[in-house]
Amino acid sequence: MPSRIILKSRRARPFYARHPWLFAGAIERVEGTPVNGDEVAVHAHDGQFIAWGLFNSNSQIRVRLYSWVPEQRLEPDFWKSRIDDAIRLRHGILGLNDPKAAYRLVFSESDGLSGLVVDRYGEWLIVQFTSLALSHRQQIIIEHLIELLKPRGVYLRTERGVGEAEGLTLRDGPLWGQVPDGPVEIVENDLAYETELRTGQKTGFYLDQRDNRRAARGFTAGRRALDVCCYTGGFALNLARGGATEIVGVDVSVAAIDLARLNAGSNAIGNVRFEAADAFAFLDRLAAAGERFGLVVLDPPRFARSRRSLDQALGGYQRLNEMAVKVLEPDGILVTCSCSGQVSREDFSGILGLVAEHTGRSIQILEQRGQSPDHPVAASCPETNYLKCFICRVA
Ligand code: SAH
Numbered sequence: 001m002p003s004r005i006i007l008k009s010r011r012a013r014p015f016y017a018r019h020p021w022l023f024a025g026a027i028e029r030v031e032g033t034p035v036n037g038d039e040v041a042v043h044a045h046d047g048q049f050i051a052w053g054l055f056n057s058n059s060q061i062r063v064r065l066y067s068w069v070p071e072q073r074l075e076p077d078f079w080k081s082r083i084d085d086a087i088r089l090r091h092g093i094l095g096l097n098d099p100k101a102a103y104r105l106v107f108s109e110s111d112g113l114s115g116l117v118v119d120r121y122g123e124w125l126i127v128q129f130t131s132l133a134l135s136h137r138q139q140i141i142i143e144h145l146i147e148l149l150k151p152r153g154v155y156l157r158t159e160r161g162v163g164e165a166e167g168l169t170l171r172d173g174p175l176w177g178q179v180p181d182g183p184v185e186i187v188e189n190d191l192a193y194e195t196e197l198r199t200g201q202k203t204g205f206y207l208d209q210r211d212n213r214r215a216a217r218g219f220t221a222g223r224r225a226l227d228v229c230c231y232t233g234g235f236a237l238n239l240a241r242g243g244a245t246e247i248v249g250v251d252v253s254v255a256a257i258d259l260a261r262l263n264a265g266s267n268a269i270g271n272v273r274f275e276a277a278d279a280f281a282f283l284d285r286l287a288a289a290g291e292r293f294g295l296v297v298l299d300p301p302r303f304a305r306s307r308r309s310l311d312q313a314l315g316g317y318q319r320l321n322e323m324a325v326k327v328l329e330p331d332g333i334l335v336t337c338s339c340s341g342q343v344s345r346e347d348f349s350g351i352l353g354l355v356a357e358h359t360g361r362s363i364q365i366l367e368q369r370g371q372s373p374d375h376p377v378a379a380s381c382p383e384t385n386y387l388k389c390f391i392c393r394v395a
Contacts, residue, residue, distance in 0.1 A: 002039050003032025003055070005063055009045040015065060016050060018380035020114045022063040036167070037136040039074045054133030058167030064114040064131055076140045079113075083144055086111040086118075090374050099123075102186040102195065103374040104207050105145075109381045118145065119203045121184050121195060123152040126203040127175060128159055132168040142175055153177035157203050172198065183259070189214045191237045193263050201231065201256070208371040209234060209299065212337070212389040215369060216297060217242030219333045219391060223294025226250075226286075228279050228324065233260035233272070235297045235335070240269045244295065247272040250282045283323040295333040296324045304340035313340055314351060321355045325363075325394055334363070334392040341386035348388045367391040 007015070011026040022042060034040050034055040040063060042050045052074050053063035066074055066082075086106045090096045096103040099122060106118040108130065115131020125145060129135035142154055154176040162168055183194035188210055195204040213235050221243035227236040230249035239247050249272060251257055257276040264272045275282065279300065298320055304313030321336055328334060338348050349365060356363045370377065371387035378384045 001032070002041050002052075003030060003034040005030055005040050005042045005053070005055070006047075007042065007044055007050075012044040012050060015042060016044075018051075018065070018068060020053075020065045020109050020112075020381060021061045022053060022065060023060055024062040027062060037133040054131070056132050056166060058132065059165060061131075064133065066112060066114070076137075079137060079140055080144045082111065082113050083141065083148070086113065087148060089376065094373055096374060098187065100185060100187040100192075102188060102205055102207055103210075103372075105149075105374075107375050107384075110376045110378045110384045112378070116141065117203075119207060120149065120151075121186050121197055121204060124180055124184060124197055125149065125151045125154045126157050126197055127154060128157050128203065129168065129170060130159055130162050130166070132166045135168055135170065138175070146176060151177060153179055155179060155197060157198075188234075189217075189238060189241075191241065191263075191267050193232060193234070193237075194259055194266070195232070196255070196259065199255070200259075201253070206231060206234060206299075208339075208375045208387050209337070209389070210372040210374075212335070212369050212372075213238040215367065215389075215391065216295075216335045219335070220244045220295050223333065224292070225295040225297070226293040226324075226327065227297045227299075228283065228320075229299045229301065230260055230274065230297075231256045231299075233263045233274065235299065236260065236272050236274070237263060237267055237269055239295065239297070240264075240267075240272055245271065248293075249274040250277050250279060252276065252278050279320065280323065283320075283327065287323065287326050291327060292329045293327055293332065294329050295335065296328055297335040297337075298324050299337040302340045303338070304342040307342060310342050313343060314347060317343070317348070318351050318354055321351060322358055325355055325359045325361055328361075328394045330395060332394045334394050335389065336392065337387065337389045339387050341383050343388070345388055348390065352390065352392065362395040364393045364395070365390050366393055 008028045040055045051065040052067040053065040102121045115134040117128040119126045197204040220239045225239045225244040225247045227249040230251045236247045236249040254276045257274045260274045303316045369389040
């Protein structure tokens with residue numbers, strides 16, 4: 001018999017509503033002696049069954065919930081069918097199945113698989129475990145992925161902080177098959193990119209910005225463009241395709257800039273220049289030199305990692321956006337992003353309001369975009385709605 005988790009009274013509502021994270025503070029008692037990674041049944045205070053989940057005493061998320069159907073236990077077939085569901089979205093509905101395509105196959109809570117991320121880069125799969133309990137089910141998950149996708153190799157990447165959060169000790173390395181021995185070429189929006197799957201940021205590429213890069217193209221014809229935090233050139237190369245007269249890209253990572261230059265060359269794009277520098281210092285220099293642009297992309301890293309750091313993060317976004325507005329020509333286009341889940345859409349448009357006030361420029365938000373649909377937002381887990389990409393006119 002699986003152990004039972006009994007919730008405190010009046011704490012069950014979010015879990016009936018299918019939120020997958022049960023924090024320790026909502027638990028009244030544990031009936032049984034579950035070992036970390038075990039399947040447990042979660043019950044309301046009055047004894048009613050709510051869901052099946054996986055237990056981890058190391059984690060603040062004491063139980064991750066996966067199944068709300070009493071008969072649907074967390075057996076191997078359950079995990080396989082969840083993976084099948086995730087793949088049906090990408091292949092059947094979104095049509096993301098070209099041999100060199102790169103996309104997220106499984107996105108954790110967004111796919112009802114809290115703690116598992118799988119990205120596909122052509123013939124390669126990159127897997128991340130952010131939950132101890134799912135990492136215990138690694139074999140069944142990997143075997144099923146191999147059977148369905150027939151990759152050349154499956155490689156494990158780990159995320160910073162997961163060890164402490166979950167008591168999970170994993171190291172990057174091959175899980176199955178071959179290991180890519182250099183950069184892997186992918187194609188996105190008709191552009192080719194070399195990606196470093198073993199050493200690059202995230203799992204090699206910022207897959208969640210695919211559709212925003214494409215959308216930015218539509219605003220760029222005839223404009224001089226600046227791509228701030230350009231990584232390996234994702235936005236910059238799309239801006240070139242969209243008809244920008246000249247593009248400058250900047251990123252603090254030298255490795256990323258090296259790849260950005262390589263990518264510009266292999267796509268025969270000559271009117272782009274990349275520089276390795278700090279974004280704030282670089283924008284200061286541009287402003288001081290009187291340089292102006294018709295379009296600026298801002299895609300900084302996550303400034304807020306927790307609720308506590310939110311105020312500081314909002315200040316950082318405000319400062320960066322003000323600096324960008326200062327180098328924008330009248331009627332310029334600002335493509336401004338925030339990948340901090342802690343920063344809501346309202347917070348973000350509020351920041352743009354402050355930027356307008358401080359710079360004396362009026363800002364109109366033309367498009368309020370999110371992450372590409374291979375990173376779906378789970379209606380039951382608002383935290384999955386993390387990426388904001390606002391395309392604005394700055395008068
Ligand atoms: N726009 C990119 C993704 C950007 S992710 C794309 O489409 O692929 C955020 C980037 O910000 C990372 O490449 C990181 O190296 C860079 N970064 C982090 N801190 C920075 C800083 N202070 N100045 C410039 N770049 C920075």
